């Protein structure tokens with residue numbers, strides 16, 4: 001019975017769950033386990049069979065809601081539209097690039113590692129059957145790199161319809177030369193500067209066709225209020241690393257809310273979102289601890305989704321017609337979620353904005 005059940009889990013978790021498929025696999029497992037009945041009798045379900053049906057139902061819900069989640073479908077085509085995905089060479093970003101490319105968009109992925117990005121570019125082209133995929137180098141930790149990236153991007157691309165601020169790091173050490181923790185620097189200040197420098201192109205684009213900005217945050221934004229001293233200090237251990245990551249993801253949300261206000265009157269909307277718990281490279285530095293590595297190996301197959309599912313809420317925020325009235329909102333599992341009061345604190349949000357302008361001042365254009 002255990003063997004049959006494991007086969008059942010394997011079959012279900014390797015394919016998108018559809019009710020018909022679920023019923024077919026369940027019936028097949030029941031027949032394999034309990035034998036093919038020679039004739040149908042009333043009261044034919046034994047205790048064992050009832051147990052199998054209950055386990056099958058539990059497995060169905062676990063796979064559908066924990067391992068997979070909603071899938072966003074659209075019949076829109078994106079031919080002639082340009083999308084920029086930071087961190088598009090791995091994990092959630094790469095999966096998102098594949099989804100955009102499948103719809104015909106011109107996709108630019110931007111990360112630090114050029115070789116990895118070139119390989120990802122060919123993977124995306126092959127999987128999506130769309131040759132309009134380009135890899136560019138960008139280091140969000142380095143303001144000069146951001147500046148020259150934008151210069152190059154503007155030279156090569158005419159428009160920017162979708163900016164997906166996806167690149168992110170967790171669990172790395174150190175302080176930037178402008179005095180903030182590197183995780184906060186990459187996840188927030190880098191994204192802030194990039195978005196600001198691209199704003200002119202985005203606004204120009206929106207005069208002909210609406211544009212959207214999606215900021216990939218995380219449910220861990222709930223770990224606490226923004227602490228302006230903490231984000232300038234070194235971390236000391238895994239919990240402290242997690243807290244720093246949470247601070248940067250909270251900043252992504254505050255940035256989105258503020259941006260949506262500044263963009264009122266333009267055909268540009270912006271959203272923050274949580275992609276779900278996704279198998280990716282982001283927790284790699286945590287895996288250097290043998291205990292955490294062991295825990296990850298056990299937990300990840302049970303709770304973490306494939307990258308494809310991480311891309312779904314990004315696609316929803318980018319393409320769904322109903323979300324535009326929620327500009328500034330936060331989304332998870334392809335629906336809007338209420339934010340905590342801490343995330344909606346106008347005072348902290350304004351302070352974060354002022355600090356961000358101050359930190360990046362030398363590199364900012366007059367784009368607003």
Ligand SMILES: NC(=O)c1ccc[n+]([C@@H]2O[C@H](COP(=O)([O-])OP(=O)(O)OC[C@H]3O[C@@H](n4cnc5c(N)ncnc54)[C@H](OP(=O)(O)O)[C@@H]3O)[C@@H](O)[C@H]2O)c1
Pocket residue numbers: 086087088089090091092093110111112113114116117138139140141165166167168169186216217218219274275276277278279280281282283
């Ligand atoms: N995985 C999850 O469970 C999860 C959950 C919630 C939220 N998220 C969010 O989802 C986003 C994507 O994460 P992921 O899980 O897909 O992580 P990942 O597999 O580690 O991918 C991160 C991407 O960011 C790029 N990147 C890292 N540092 C960069 C920098 N300084 N400049 C430019 N690009 C940089 C990486 O490419 P290079 O190394 O080549 O630069 C890579 O393409 C992140 O914002 C993360 O916070 C993930």
